[in-house]
Amino acid sequence: MRLPILIPTLSGLAMAAAGAAHAEGQLNIFNWGEYTNPELIKKFEDTYDIKVTITDFDSNDTALAKARQGGNDFDIVVPSSTFVPIWIAEGLLMETRPDQMENFHNIDPRWVDVSFDPGRHYTVPWQWGTTGVVVDTEVYKGDPNTSSIVLDPPAELVGKINVVPEMGDVMTLAILAEGGQSCTDDMEVLKRVHEKLVAAKPKWLAMDYASVEKFTGGDYAAGLIWSGGGMRIRLEAPRFVYGYPREGYPIWMDNVAVLKSAPNAENAKLFQNFIMDPENAALISAYARYANGISGSEAFMPEDMRDAPEIVIPAEFAEKGEFTPPCSPAVNELYTRIWTDVLK
Template identity: 50%
Template sequence: MSGKLMAAVSTAVFLWAVPALADGELHIYNFGDYTSPKLIEKFKKQYNVYVTLDDYDSNETMLSKVRAGNSGYDIVVPSDYTVKIMIEEGLLEKTEPNAMPNGKNLDPRFVDVYWDSGRHYTVPWQFGTTAFSVNTDKYKGDIDTLAILFNPPDELKGQINMFVDINAFMHAAERYVGVPRCSPDKANLKKINDALMAAKPFWKSFGYDVIAKMTSGDVIVTQGWNGDSYRIRQKIPAVKYAYPKEGIEGWMDNVAVLKGAKNIDNAKLFQNFVMAPENAALISEFAGYDNGIAGSHKFLPPEFSSSPEITPPAGSPAPEFVPPCPPNVVSIYNKIWTNLRK
């Protein structure tokens, strides 16, 4: 930023009154294949900011790097439960997005959220659900049950890809066996472990590359996010996204500024920028998930809002947003997961 400008106006006035005069850098760390190139290019041109983008494969990978310190990043995009952890550990800047000019565009449903009530630290990036997709050209039965993953019919055995998101994976198993999320009860944890070990022989692979696995025909079923399913269906119309009767995982990813970010002013600009409806639409257009910004759908094709992956069919279970589990439960999850992957 220009030293003359900073001498003339306060940071707040500079940011919100004359943001087009910004310059400098912004370093973003986000999930892979999740950031619209059009969005980044527009931000760069509008504010004359040099932007770098690196990607990670999980919240845990990102959190480990941030905890280690000196990551060099300004912006990260943690999921809801990870936001709560990062706020509690003092890893995020309190940027007050709700008071930013575009804060008025926040969807009211996503302001007083458990992970950042009042939106003092983060802004919505995208939200959705985690379940699974099925190629219905190759399987004609009922797909709206977690039994598809954990006790599949013969024609699906050996044709299933499972996620490597530990939390979503474990919570799906909890729903299937009918125990509460994050339960420390040993009997409940044994039920989960037993169900997973019994199901393991039915799975072909573990991986995040769910779009490639489905579109290549490598598998018939894949656990995954609703936006993945939306994108797969554009290539294979017979693919359907399941809404299992046992329940479905909800999540929201959020734009956060790291504590002590070197380019904090540009990071705040970016938070405000993505709360503009037309910019939030660019995010959804690219990745196929809904966003938490009111008015963005008018900038998207009509079929986006009406798609079954974005707007669940009537009677579908409401998504469950699960707060972070206690450390002792996470430790057992990790042991179960490590043993399962052997």
């Protein structure tokens, strides 16, 4: 169902007026590396006469730690859905009320009343995707749609695997492989997960946010990776395929939020509204190769994204994906203990 546009608040009216008159000033974005399309930024700068500065982070934990320290000039941050409730609970985000912004009606209904930000009072969609495996079919001829490629690697892949060092993704993949559910506190399941990950780690070559070139250049023959990265690798080297683990795999969403300490809060709100426009959301996706959560953006997508297997989940694996919910502090503590052992 398409949600009605709510009556703008005074701040919403002020924002619209500022946009019409060109806002001027600055905007400082704190985002994942290699995740922001320069064309999108230039269009925003030209539209509002705002100078944008982008600072990269490499993990949700890094971004959160930096924000907790304070002393920065960041206006916008892009946390994953599992971390958004932490940012909100700690009072780090401004309640910007995207649900009252002009372009809010463009959000795909699937992503409107989300558990991590009910009704979207703080965040707007940036991109969403899956966590799966990528495999060089010249090295490995077997089924790519299994988490065993990473968790119990076949001989030809041992020592040639890279795993993204994101605790939530790795833990969820292993838990689902052991028959558990996201955020489980079942100690029997977690014991098996601990044993499996500790045994698998020596068979990996690296735990890194690897570049496409590391795969296409032959450094890695397989990996646990995000779907957009899988697509970029395939486009450069068609011998690679992206697999959806039939044992289960995580689905996630990254979201644009405004820091409570933002020095350019009104410009940040303009940016939130700006990226809910379908044409602008398509620019986001065209760069990093993920879906974006904005209805109508498909019409502006690159042709090679419209039926890409990394974006359009095959029907046989559609029900194997699980949108990863935020876990409780107690569960996160259990996971951190396991993760610490894996990283040793």
